[in-house]
Amino acid sequence: MERAQTRIAGDQTMPITSMLEQAEPFSQAERDAVYKAIYTRRDVRDQFKPDPVSDDVLLRLLDAAHHAPSVGFMQPWNFIVIRAQQERERIWQAFCAANEEAAEMFSGERQSKYRSLKLEGIRKAPINICVTCDRTRGGKVVLGRTHNADMDVYSSVCAIQNLWLAARAEGVGLGWVSIFRPADIRQLLNIPEHVEIVGYLCLGYVDELYTRPELEVKGWNKRTPLEELIFDGRWPDKP
Incomplete structure (x- = not known):
């Protein structure tokens, strides 16, 4: 019988098989909790309370983000935590x-509806987090990224999704701000040129969440039926 593969940990040799566990399905209650987090997650824009988020909770959320999958296990993310009101005010101005x-890119009723949306999370949420992707991490050649150079960015988005679902489980609201000039945020937060800004997040406790996405509730768009998005085997000639 062939000797089992081994992994070196410090100066100890440990069998890889000892690091495996049974891939048992979750219990019904555990599955329900996972799907509840997925289906009730919302992009919070204006409902934040001023109550502080403790360091313990924040570290749990960031640890959940840090356990996201990453191509080549490169873990390209960093998390810039912004708490100071003065700093958040500068971001808000940008x-x-x-x-x-x-707003000027829309016209007529669409522009009016856009201007009616309240987007005050940067100032109201007690914590802002800028999630970045260090595109040099892992060196020039990274396992799994050899033919798709953007896999590091996709991995960083997975970290945000992990953080978002963990926040929902903790009762913390999260809003993703995407309306800014990257150069402005880069300068304000002293982010190097080789590091890409992936997401700017606002975190804080909320009393209520919309039962459906806010932009759906307010008539901006509606959820596309799933059956329209699934193709069998190949992209159809006539979707």
Whole structure:
């Protein structure tokens, strides 16, 4: 019988098989909890309370993000935590300038509806987090990224999703701000050029969440039926 493969941990040799566990399905209660987090997760824009988020909770959320899958196990993410009101105010000013540009891209009723949306999370949420992707981490050649250079960015998005679901489980609201000029945020947060800004998040406790996505409730868009998005075997000639 062949000797089992081994993994070196410090100066100890440990069998890889000893690091495996049974892939048992979750119990019904555990499955329900996972799906509840998925289906009730919301993008919070304006409902944040001023109550502080403790360091213990914040570290649990960041640890959940850090346990996201990453191609080549490169773990390209960093998390810039912004708490100071003065710093968040500077970010908000940059957002406002970009938001006005965004509003001008719509016209008529669509523009009016856009301007009616309240996007005050940067100032109201007690914690802001800028999630970045260090595109040099792992070196020039990374396992799994050899033919798709953006896999590091996709991995960082997985970290955000982990954080978002963990936040829902903790009763913490999260909003993803995407309306800003990256150069403005890069300068304000001293982010190097080789590091990409993947997401700017607002975190804080909320009393209520919409039963459906806010943009659906307010008539901006509606959820596409799943059956329209599933193709069998190949992309159809006529979707």
